[in-house]
Amino acid sequence: MSVKEGTLAPTLMFQGTASDVGKSVLTAALCRILTQDGLRVAPFKSQNMSLNSYVTPDGKEIGRAQGMQADACGIAATTDMNPILLKPKQDMVSQVVVHGKPLRDYDFRSYREKYAAEAEHVVRAALHRLRERYDIVCIEGAGSPAEINLKDRDIVNMRLAGWADAPVVLVADIDRGGVFASLVGTMEILTPEERERVKGFVINKFRGDVTLLQPGLDWLEQKTGKPVLGVIPYMRDLGLEDEDSASLDAKLGRGRREPARPDQLDIVVLRLPRLSNFTDFDPLFAEPDVAVRYVTSPDEWGTPDAVIVPGSKNTVEDLLFLRQSELETRVLEWAASGGYVLGICAGYQMLGRRLLDPELVESDKPELEGMNLLPVETVFATEKRTERIAGFSSLFEHGEQAITGYEIHMGRTRFLEPVSHPFRIRIHDVRNLREPYHPDGVVTANGRILGTYIHGILHNDGLRRSWLNAIRAAKGWAPVPEAAPFQHLREAAFDRLAAHVREHLDMARIYAMIGLERS
Template identity: 50%
Template sequence: MAKPVMIQGTSSHVGKSILTTALCRIFLQDGFQVVPFKAQNMALNSYVTKTGEEMGRAQVAQAEAAGLEPMVEMNPVLLKPTGNAKSQVILKGSPVGNMSAAEYHNGYSLKALHVVEECLKKLDREYEIMVIEGAGSPAEVNLKANDIVNMRIAKLLQAPVLLVADIDRGGALAAVVGTLELLEPEERELVKGIIINKFRGDIRLLQPALEFLEQKTGKPVLGVIPHLERLGIDDEDSVSLDEKKTASQRDLEIAVIRTPKISNFTDFDVLAGESDVAIRYVKRGEAIGQPDLIILPGSKNTLEDLLYLKEMGYDRELERLLAAGTPVIGICGGYQMLGKEILDPEHTESELESAAGLGLLDTVTTFAADKVTHQVSATCNGAGFLGIDAAGLPVTGYEIHMGRTEFGETVQSAFSIHRRSEQEVACQDGVVRRDGLVMGTYIHGIFDNDQYRRAILNALRERKGLARLDSMSNSRAEKQASYNRLADTVRTHLDMAALYRIMGLRG
């Protein structure tokens, strides 16, 4: 049986996901078979497993930190907000419908609990340690009766809980005391320690507050974790976009249009990690400016985001910049927006039945009721984006989309897919406009392919009269190094000996 430990927070975005990731790597380093788990996740950043099942991106990072292939049992319920106070509900990797918050919390969540329990039993049999992440706060009394992600899970497994507070946002001590006060006695007893996260100051000045907190709550403070910049680890949701800073004095600037329903923006994290690239997320009301490349990202509601582009005048700005020679790439929803028209006859994503696209590619997209979710292996076709001759270059990634895109007579496909979800196929993906300035693709993670990413960046450099860079970063190795740096920092500032005692393990 697996020994559980659970990370809960005083609120959302206090660092639960990152601390769970850190513990997964620490336990792996210490020789344990460790697995992450989060019963229910709400996020627009998702991933597709090898078998074609969709799960939250945070648990993917945690699986990688634990040295595991991501599997849907790590995140049995995924909620993807679609707009109009509704979310698409993904149960064990497959969509079961769109539901309002009331429909889900008052009717469906407890029905999904048996699936959550089945996943827990499987992981419990196969691993030595289970690191469980909560969601939001366990003290949200309005949601508690139908909660399947916080104290219900802790009580089910009798898991020791570590309560995390974000001191960077202020009010951390009050948040800890208030959270514990709102818990039931049985739940409060499960909380075995407190972690103060995102600390920036002198620990000596904080010490009196820590002593007060221990006396007030009767719970030990197990660690004060410093604020960590540029972790190099995938983010869970778009809240983290507010904290991303544009690097200065870089050779290339890439502008990503931050639409209201942006999804899978982790596609661009690896670009931001390049020494010659500055990524800038264009927020509402901001001008696109004069970047070297514009990217339209994925979207959970393509039609609404398309209307947003038109409402804000970005459609006209894109046309002007493209006419001046600025290249454009669309990923998934962004690819759909680049076409001539988007149709939604079954109202899969929106109340609208159709909308004119940006007209930059000769394509038409129609939404269907069933979702395409695959990991893919492909090769680049010739005469590609920006005229890059990468014919035959292998690339990998994953697809998550409801739309089916039909090509016009004048288009040239970008990639030839030869493997989907471990099945041999022969199909085309994406479009490259004949002038090489516009490309669209359904393949998420396309920039994670080191050779392909550097080929695009070097083409952009040459357009500016800059020398090519022959050195090529290794994105996978750098991600593993990021997990190790995170683990080293948390291990230094967390009382691991005490944590092992709490879990009943010899560390």
Template identity: 45%
Template sequence: MNARVLMVQGCTSDAGKSALVTGLCRWLHRQGVAVAPFKPQNMALNAAVTADGGEIGRAQAVQAQAAGVPPHTDFNPVLLKPQSDVGAQVIVHGHAVGAMEAHRYHDYKQVAMQAVLASHRRLCERFEAVVVEGAGSPAEINLRERDIANMGYAEAVDCPVILIADIDRGGVFAHLVGTLALLSASERARVAGFIINRFRGDMALLQPGLDWLQQETGKPVLGVLPYLHGLSLEAEDALPRDGDERDSAGAGLRVAVPALPHISNHTDLDALRNHPDVACLFVGPGQQPPACDLIVLPGSKTTRADLQWLRDQGWESAIARHLRYGGRLIGICGGFQMLGRAVHDPQGIEGLPGSSDGLGWLDMETTLAPAKVLRQAAGTLTLGDTPVRGYEIHCGVSQGAALDRPACLLSDGRPDGAHSADDRILGTYLHGLFDEPQALSALLAWAGLRDPVPFDIRQEREASIDRLADAVEWHLDIDTLRRLLVMNGERPCAT
């Protein structure tokens, strides 16, 4: 095959790149086009395990779902998982190559670009169309040198680019015109048009601005996407935006989740956030841990540092009080490790070498090791022998008597996690714990919710992907998109 390639770049982070690529992939898939998503470089702590045994950003796994293909490491060849303000774990083709500070990674980009181009070539050979997502903004002047995430990639493979901007945040015309002005002449030439995202209001009032934008830049506006309320898509990284939380008045179960500084795979909580009977709240720094029925300690990229943050924010005493008054507690991955007696990091896998006292609620200790576990998993919860399915991404090895009472029995014969003898605490390495409808109902009932309404987050996500594809078809210039993605013989995929 000789795939057509189209790249979506944003004027800012969270402009809607991931959602647009998702919608385009589903729109093409509906038409029978063999399409693949692609993000050359992603920086995110929400990761997915792929069919070929690696990890990629969860946004690319969602886009693969939209395209009707299993997630693959070629969809996101370079993944950066931040461990501090100046450093990250670098993952290439699904596997960690080491932790690097920003200046060292800048030098490494030449190597990373070769991985990006290798994945690009393989996708072009396998698919008819490749829809590419940029990262952040292409107008970051300090990041232009050796860029592999935005225009550096687009120039290397000679593909057209669409710029998307978020009108809901304000300043949309300044974002688009300013971004275009900061590009080089060749980069400006490859911008095929603009898309405005998250519009709510009267289109007649917006039209004069659209006319001015096209006259000022010479670039067409390819459409205006409406603000789609209530989408259930797995977030690329950031916690839910203000205003994105569902109205949970009258909910039968209250759930509190500490918003750890290096929280990872918080999409584990999507099923709780969207369940009609549940009020699920992320509790940030400086906020008092609230009274609730269930506390969930989520995954963490820096378990010991986030454990210290929990203590500094008063969660240690809040959890003790919560359990004393009959509340339930679940720890997932890093959150599970925190529940033990100690977390050891002798090789400095997640930061400075050393050990930290755990919260002490489970009789076990965890030692971090360089080899990362990456695998899909399925089995049953020990709560009522209920089916459960998810995935594992962790460096820790846990040992101790608490593991003699596992939370899950996996289909490959392995026990997983721990279930306390007093029935108040569960810990597991299984991400996606709440995604299986039967497991969700069982866990909600265990936490105190009477007769929980059946709820399937996977169906919600699928419906949201279809809504995005409908928006693409109804609100965008389909003829131009079809020409760029399906019939554009003038821009063959570079190999």
């Protein structure tokens, strides 16, 4: 199946009655299903607000969800798939990233008044290019289309659906309650033209006996004149990354703070207020001998086996949070006792001696003392580094291990005395194959305190298992010989998700909406 050359590809759009109803995952599922059916598929989200970002092969930054959806399609992600990314820095202020590069910081009102018109041109051009290149574009909306105070300059929901001539599937999360009220209420607020564009509903995250729900489904269809296209049962332990901290908060609320079993390593991640790129830790959840806990206060500290200081969109403010909450004291006591500490990106910067911000890029503080666990200092620059990298690790005695990952940071870190570097890396880009390797990070002499700029470092199966086995050895435990094959598990998760959604979604009607025939 393919679209005739010279015509624009059809589109299909998932909108939701609220944030975190499952639009991102359902879009990924449909991307995989249509790819399995032989179509060339691309995802699209015009504007994303997330601190969980993804670096494209050409070193640009987009929302993590669209990177994941591109992976589900089996294609390389581009900034056309998410041309505008908003990265919250403070309350009401976000860094605006356009086609993968920072434009400037805007507060919400200024963004709407000064940039919204330009944003519309950026979005429409990106979508047009995708529709020229692919057989179908699966579009994800943002939040709810019923935000009447935002509709006049909307570039993410119904106005976008009009530009794309997209049939809309409205998604509601039954797990949070009020599913019929949210669907009917949303439809009531839409204009007649917008209601006409909605072609059906999907009820997501259902738990229980669907026959007990049937009277409600019948009422909904009679009330609105729109079909229910599917009731998607809740999938436990899907194994795919979350888009943003709202999803993470929901995950934590469903029991992810459970203590480690006696045969598991207890890994603590500091839950920073501006936590970013928390997908760094997803591979740890796949390891049977590991339990991961997110900690927000000293009362939750417990007796960890290792502590991770993660990435942050505002290093200075989150370091002050750790200081004021006394979590920094716990980290320092833990490190002094010989405990394992891993700092990634902003966490690496916090472990150093000083944070310098002469141009006030990060905050209103030109200088701040760090935790002084590593002999480095960081100067914040106006230019952001976003690159995919590849290289080698020399952390462990059994020789160098190949690694990959990515960098996203404003700071430049310098070494204040001779140090041991755990990694040698260079840009992972065919245009830079001759670039020399350069050192990254610092590791202490005992190997227990480690800082690095490499996001995704724990996605390297061999290195992850070597690090975990070093922690096991410190406890007197035998090593685990094999790592969980994370990328294989992730691909299997895409297929499992696609099979699950295909079973419960009316694909015949979906194809009819798209205007394509199934082969």
